[in-house]
Amino acid sequence: VAAERHPGPPIATQVLPFHQLDRTVIEGSTAIVFLDAACDADAIRRTGTRIRSILDLPMIRVGGDADPGSIGLPADVSAEVLLATLRGLAHRVPEIRRLQAEIDATTHVAEGVRAEIASIDEELRAASMVQREFLPREMPEIDGARVAALWRPAGYVSGDIFDAFRIDHDRIGLFLADAVGHGVPAALMTMLMCRSLPTRELLADGSHRVRPPGEALAALNAFMVARQGRQARFATAAYVIYDVRRRLASIASAGHPPVLHLPPPGSSKATREIGSTGGLLGVFPDAEFDVTEVELAPEEAIVVHSDGFEQAFPDATNDPATSNLPNERYRAIIDEAGRSRDPDTMIARVRSRLDDHDGSLHQTDDLTMICLRAGTPAASKRRMRGHRDRGRSTPSPVS
Numbered sequence: 001v002a003a004e005r006h007p008g009p010p011i012a013t014q015v016l017p018f019h020q021l022d023r024t025v026i027e028g029s030t031a032i033v034f035l036d037a038a039c040d041a042d043a044i045r046r047t048g049t050r051i052r053s054i055l056d057l058p059m060i061r062v063g064g065d066a067d068p069g070s071i072g073l074p075a076d077v078s079a080e081v082l083l084a085t086l087r088g089l090a091h092r093v094p095e096i097r098r099l100q101a102e103i104d105a106t107t108h109v110a111e112g113v114r115a116e117i118a119s120i121d122e123e124l125r126a127a128s129m130v131q132r133e134f135l136p137r138e139m140p141e142i143d144g145a146r147v148a149a150l151w152r153p154a155g156y157v158s159g160d161i162f163d164a165f166r167i168d169h170d171r172i173g174l175f176l177a178d179a180v181g182h183g184v185p186a187a188l189m190t191m192l193m194c195r196s197l198p199t200r201e202l203l204a205d206g207s208h209r210v211r212p213p214g215e216a217l218a219a220l221n222a223f224m225v226a227r228q229g230r231q232a233r234f235a236t237a238a239y240v241i242y243d244v245r246r247r248l249a250s251i252a253s254a255g256h257p258p259v260l261h262l263p264p265p266g267s268s269k270a271t272r273e274i275g276s277t278g279g280l281l282g283v284f285p286d287a288e289f290d291v292t293e294v295e296l297a298p299e300e301a302i303v304v305h306s307d308g309f310e311q312a313f314p315d316a317t318n319d320p321a322t323s324n325l326p327n328e329r330y331r332a333i334i335d336e337a338g339r340s341r342d343p344d345t346m347i348a349r350v351r352s353r354l355d356d357h358d359g360s361l362h363q364t365d366d367l368t369m370i371c372l373r374a375g376t377p378a379a380s381k382r383r384m385r386g387h388r389d390r391g392r393s394t395p396s397p398v399s
Contacts, residue, residue, distance in 0.1 A: 021047060021050075021051065029057060031057060031058045031059070031060065031086055031089045031090065031093075032051060032057050032058070032059045032060070033059075033060045033062060033082070033086070034047075034048075034059065034060065034061045034062060034070075035062050035063070048070060058070075058071070058089040058092075058093065058096075059071070060072075060073055060082070060085060060086075060089075061073070062074075062075060062077055062082070063075030071085065071089075073085065124155075124156035124157065124184070125156065127156060127157050127184055127187065128153070128156045128157050130191075131157050131158065131161070131187050131191060134161060134191050134194055134195070135151060135161070135162070135163075136149075136162075136163055136164050136165065139164055140164055140165060140166040140172045142166065142169070142170070142171075142172055142244045142375075143244040143245070143375045144374075144375020144376055145172060145242060145244050145372060145373065145374050145375045146342075146343050146344075146372070146373055146375075147164045147172065147174070147343060147370065147371065147372050147373075148342075148343035148344040148346065148347040148370075148371050149162055149164060149347065149368070149369065149370045149371070150347045150350060150351055150367065150368065150369040151367075151368050152351075152354070152363065152366070152367040152368070153366050154182065154308070154363045154364065154365055154366050154367075155182065155183065157183065157184055157186075157187035158186075158187060158190075158366040158368070159178060159179040159180075159181060159182050159183070159186030159187060159189075159190060159366050160176070160177070160178050160179075160190065160306045160308070160366040160367070160368040161176075161177050161187075161190035161191060161193070161194045161368075162174075162175060162176045162177075162194075162304075162368050162370055163175045163194050163197075164370060164372075165199075167199060167200075167210055167241065168210065170243055170244050170245045170246075171210065171241055171242065171243050171244065172241070172242045172244065172372065173199060173239070173240070173241055173242075174238075174239070174240040174241075174242070174302070174304055174370050174372060175194065175197055175237070175238070175239050175240075176237065176238050176256070176304045176305075176306065176368055176370060177190045177193045177194065177235050177236070177237040177281075178190070178235060178236045178237070178256070178306045178307060178308075178366070178368070179193075179233065179234070179235040180233070180234045180235060180236075180280075181233075182365075182366070185233070189233050189235060190235065193220060193224070193235060193237065193281070196220060196223050197216055197220050197239070198211055198216050198219045198220065199211060199216060210241070212241070212250060212252075212291055213239040213240065213241055213250050213251060213252035213289070213291055214252040214277065214278075214288070214289040214290055214291040216239055216252075217237060217239055217252050217253075217254055217278065217281070217289040218287060218288055218289055220237070220281060221254065221281045221282065221283075221284075221285070221287050221289075222285055222286075224281055224282040225282055225283070225284070225285040226285070228282065232282065232283075233282055234280045234281065234282045234283060235254075235280065235281045235282060236253070236254055236255040236256040236257075236276075236280060236281070236307070237253065237254045237255075237256055237281055238251070238252070238253040238254070238256040238259055238304050239251075239252050239253070240252075240259065240302060240304060240372070242296070242302065242372055242374075244375070247295055247296050247297070247374060248293055248294070248295055248296070249293070249294045249295075249296055249302050249372075250291050250292075250293050251274050251277070251291065251292045251293070251294060251302075252277050252278065252289045252290065252291045252292070253274075253275075253276045253277050253278065253289070254276065254277075254278045254279060254280060254281045254287075254289060255276055255278070255279050255280040255281070256276055256304075256307075257276075257305060257306070257307050257309075257310070258273035258274055258275045258276070259273070259274040259302060259303065259304050260272070260273060260274075260302070260303040260304075260305070260331075260334060261273075261274060261294055261296075261300065261301075261302060262300060262301040262302070262303060262334070262335070262338040263300060264297060264298065264299035264300050264301075265299060265338070265339045265340065265341050266339070271331070271334070271335055271338075272294075274292050274294060277289050277290040277291065277292060278290065296374040297374070298374055298375065298376045298377055299341055299373060299374060299375075299376060300373075300374050301338060301343070301346075301371055301372060301373045301374070302371070302372045303334060303338070303369065303370070303371050303372075304369070304370045305330075305334075305367075305368065305369040305370075306365075306366060306367060306368040306369070307326075307365070308363075308364075308365035308366050308367040308368070309330040309367060309369070310326035310327060310328070310330065311326055311327075311364050311365055312330055312354060312357075312363070312365075312367055313327070313329040313330055313333065313353070313357055314327075314357070333350060333353050334350065336349070337349035337350050337353070338371075341373065342373070343371040343372065343373045346371050346373075347369065347371055350369060354367070
């Protein structure tokens with residue numbers, strides 16, 4: 001029975017078999033009443049599903065059980081009760097349809113937002129892959145001096161970036177930059193910095209000169225200042241050149257956390273800090289950066305890290321007022337991990353401590369660490385022996 005819309009009370013005007021309830025009838029009705037609903041419950045259920053797919057109409061099942069999509073009335077219901085029920089349904093239909101229209105509009109907006117979020121997610125994943133391509137694929141090793149690194153973004157991309165590279169036969173370069181801010185702008189800035197660090201200078205005679213760390217940072221700073229747009233971008237950085245033959249680390253830094261000088265494993269010496277030798281990059285065009293030289297005894301280490309470690313290990317008391325404040329708990333963890341002679345093992349231990357502490361899944365800042373461990377005298381002797389052997393090799397005949 002289809003109850004048609006009109007100004008007066010709803011009146012049952014059509015009695016139709018199930019198969020004649022087409023879209024025209026459904027869209028022109030205020031409510032649908034199923035008579036003798038107990039006779040064919042499955043057919044009514046299928047018909048109700050089809051009706052709801054066209055229009056969300058109120059449905060009454062006379063003589064059948066109610067379900068979430070309809071109202072159930074007894075088989076002997078009086079005409080008065082049925083009429084009152086229909087009037088009540090007719091009264092609420094406009095409001096229901098208004099709400100349904102709002103739901104449909106909201107659903108449409110939500111689908112658009114979901115599509116936009118999916119697109120942004122895909123772009124961020126692509127940006128993450130591009131940034132990882134800027135990281136070194138292999139760590140340099142010369143004369144037993146080995147390097148290991150940890151790089152852990154807080155999100156898709158990182159405002160930190162590092163590089164570890166072999167400058168020549170005797171020297172290894174370590175570079176770490178930390179842009180002020182987070183997200184894609186910071187990531188783009190650090191990638192540009194990493195590729196713009198001038199490690200060498202071409203001389204008039206065609207040869208190359210290795211630029212000292214302070215000079216390289218000054219040139220990078222001038223490059224950044226000259227390319228500042230309307231929104232200034234700043235960064236901290238540290239650049240270390242380790243001369244394996246002289247066992248000398250030359251260190252320059254720009255507003256960066258202190259570089260750590262770790263004693264050899266088993267030593268009673270304390271870890272030493274090498275503080276910043278200049279201000280932030282990207283501020284003053286003529287900024288200068290001093291160089292600190294540190295001689296590394298066999299198996300001593302240099303650790304360069306970003307400031308994210310100051311909040312990487314929160315207060316164990318779980319006090320909301322202090323848990324996220326910067327602290328130096330990471331220093332004890334680095335000292336403990338530094339007992340290993342292998343820089344890869346040291347980095348693995350730091351990574352394990354990061355994974356184990358509470359809140360590790362909600363990292364607040366990007367984390368980067370580079371460790372260089374000096375070689376032993378035995379490694380130096382093997383290297384020198386290799387040079388002598390190559391010098392004694394039989395020369396190739398000249399035709």
